[in-house]
Amino acid sequence: MSLYLWFALMVITSSIWIIWFLYRPLKSNKINLESSNITLGKQKLLELEQDLHQNLIDEEQFNQAKEEISTTLAIELQQVGNIQNNTNNNTWVLILILVLLPLMSVGIYQYLTPKNNIVQPLESPKKPLSLGQSAENIVQYLQTNEHDAQAWKILGLTYFELGRLDLSIDAYEKSYQINPKDLRLLVEYASMMISANDSQFSEQSVKLIKQALEIDPNAPEALYLAGMFAVSQRDFNLAKGLWQRALNAMPKGSIDRVALVNILSELKTVEGSKEMPEHSISVYVDVSDEVLKSRSSEDFIMIYVKAVKGRPMPIAIKKIKLKDFTGQVVLTDQDSVIQGNQLSRHDQVITVVRISATGSAMRGASDIQVLSKVINVADNPFIHLSVK
Numbered sequence: 001m002s003l004y005l006w007f008a009l010m011v012i013t014s015s016i017w018i019i020w021f022l023y024r025p026l027k028s029n030k031i032n033l034e035s036s037n038i039t040l041g042k043q044k045l046l047e048l049e050q051d052l053h054q055n056l057i058d059e060e061q062f063n064q065a066k067e068e069i070s071t072t073l074a075i076e077l078q079q080v081g082n083i084q085n086n087t088n089n090n091t092w093v094l095i096l097i098l099v100l101l102p103l104m105s106v107g108i109y110q111y112l113t114p115k116n117n118i119v120q121p122l123e124s125p126k127k128p129l130s131l132g133q134s135a136e137n138i139v140q141y142l143q144t145n146e147h148d149a150q151a152w153k154i155l156g157l158t159y160f161e162l163g164r165l166d167l168s169i170d171a172y173e174k175s176y177q178i179n180p181k182d183l184r185l186l187v188e189y190a191s192m193m194i195s196a197n198d199s200q201f202s203e204q205s206v207k208l209i210k211q212a213l214e215i216d217p218n219a220p221e222a223l224y225l226a227g228m229f230a231v232s233q234r235d236f237n238l239a240k241g242l243w244q245r246a247l248n249a250m251p252k253g254s255i256d257r258v259a260l261v262n263i264l265s266e267l268k269t270v271e272g273s274k275e276m277p278e279h280s281i282s283v284y285v286d287v288s289d290e291v292l293k294s295r296s297s298e299d300f301i302m303i304y305v306k307a308v309k310g311r312p313m314p315i316a317i318k319k320i321k322l323k324d325f326t327g328q329v330v331l332t333d334q335d336s337v338i339q340g341n342q343l344s345r346h347d348q349v350i351t352v353v354r355i356s357a358t359g360s361a362m363r364g365a366s367d368i369q370v371l372s373k374v375i376n377v378a379d380n381p382f383i384h385l386s387v388k
Contacts, residue, residue, distance in 0.1 A: 131162050149179035157188065165196040176208075186212040187221040194225070198373040199284075199384035201229050220246040220256070231282055232382040240264065262326030279344040281305060281331045281375070282382040285353050287322075291368065291387055297323035300359035305331060305349040308374055314352075316343045319359055348374050351383045 129137070138155045145151060156171035172189040179185065190208035194201060206229060212222035223246035230239035243264055250257050283303050304317030316335040333342040343349075351372040356364055363369065368387060375381045 131158055134158055135162065147178055149175045149182065149185070152178065153182070153185050153188065156192065160192050160195075165192070168192055169196065180211070181215060183212055183215050183219055183222070186215070187219070187225065190225055191221075194228075195384060195386065198375070199382060201232055218245065218249040220249045223249070224260070228284070228382055228384070232380075234380055259327040263328050266326070266328060266330060279333070279377050280380050281316075281343070281349075281351060281377065282328065282380075283331065283351055283353070284328045284382070284384045285325075286327070286384070286386045287325075287355075288386070288388045291355070292322070295322060295355060295368075296357065297321070299355055299357050301325050302354045302356060302359065303329050303331070303351070305343065305346075305351050305377075307346060308348050308350055313337070314361075315341060315346060315349060322355070343377060346377050348376055350374060351385065353385050353387060355387065 135155060135158045138151055138158065142148065142151055142155070152171050152175035156168045156175060159165075159168035159171055169192070172185070172192060175182070175185055176189055186208045190205045190212070193205040193208070197205070209222055209225045209229065212219055213226065216222070223242045227239040227242035227246065230236070230242060243260055247257060247260050247264070250260070285301070285303065287301070299322050300319050301322055302317060302319045304314035306312050306314055314337050316331045316333070317337060318329045318331065318335055320329070331343060333344050336342040352369065353371075354363065354367055354369040356367045358364060370385050370387050372383050372385060375383065
């Protein structure tokens with residue numbers, strides 16, 4: 001029931017109670033006071049006349065008593081008139097109360113009700129901004145706040161997610177020029193440059209990693225990138241030491257610890273072989289949460305290399321279920337598909353990452369596939385690919 005209906009019921013109930021209180025006493029008085037007083041006066045006169053005829057009183061006493069009865073009757077008739085006038089006045093008062101009570105109640109209610117409590121119609125929830133709209137908003141903000149390093153950093157990350165790597169580099173560079181001591185910025189900027197350069201380390205990216213480690217020698221993200229660079233230089237001992245430091249610096253409940261433990265295990269396997277492979281390709285794959293949610297844990301992730309030209313048949317491949325994938329694999333001659341067509345026999349190849357529900361060699365309609373740029377096998381490269 002609405003608030004206004006409750007209010008109306010309360011006013012009606014109050015009015016009925018007032019009517020009962022004021023009107024009931026008047027209706028309950030069913031004796032005609034005026035007629036009663038006149039009759040009583042006549043009865044007294046009759047009794048006086050009888051007393052006079054019976055010589056119980058004389059003429060003088062009779063006249064005196066008669067005068068008293070007349071005076072008393074006049075006074076009582078006047079009082080009856082006053083009562084009737086009061087009754088009429090009460091009726092008018094009752095009418096005024098019944099009219100004014102609702103008006104006053106409504107006025108007081110409106111006066112006491114806060115004006116800012118008026119219920120507004122519910123607005124439909126706004127749709128979240130797209131990455132493109134977010135980037136536009138940040139650009140508008142930076143037109144009047146060009147020295148906000150944090151805003152430039154967010155813009156750089158947004159452009160990176162949009163795949164606009166040139167604009168991402170410009171935004172990160174502006175943030176770096178404003179605040180070169182931001183550890184998080186240095187790691188993000190270096191990671192973005194490595195990804196933009198097809199997982200190859202440039203002089204600038206290495207410089208950023210060194211600066212990050214100077215600020216915090218135990219920063220896990222910076223140590224991980226440094227380990228990646230050591231692997232690209234075939235310095236596995238250095239990589240193992242850096243990644244072990246990163247592992248020790250990570251919180252015990254961190255999800256990244258599992259991936260790093262598996263990477264160290266993979267590295268130990270490579271180191272434990274009698275001969276280090278002359279040619280190998282280390283592939284790190286970052287699968288986004290969105291992709292993982294949309295795929296089954298029983299789907300396969302296939303990581304392989306193929307020739308730049310000619311048939312797209314894999315040269316070396318590893319096929320793993322998503323639930324067992326640790327984030328990194330190393331392809332060597334042992335992973336070659338055909339004997340006599342080992343990985344070491346090729347110069348330039350392309351790395352492919354494909355997520356498939358069946359694991360079939362033929363690409364399916366629902367498969368997700370990411371390709372790297374052309375890489376040289378002799379460089380023993382470390383490739384970083386993202387599946388989004």
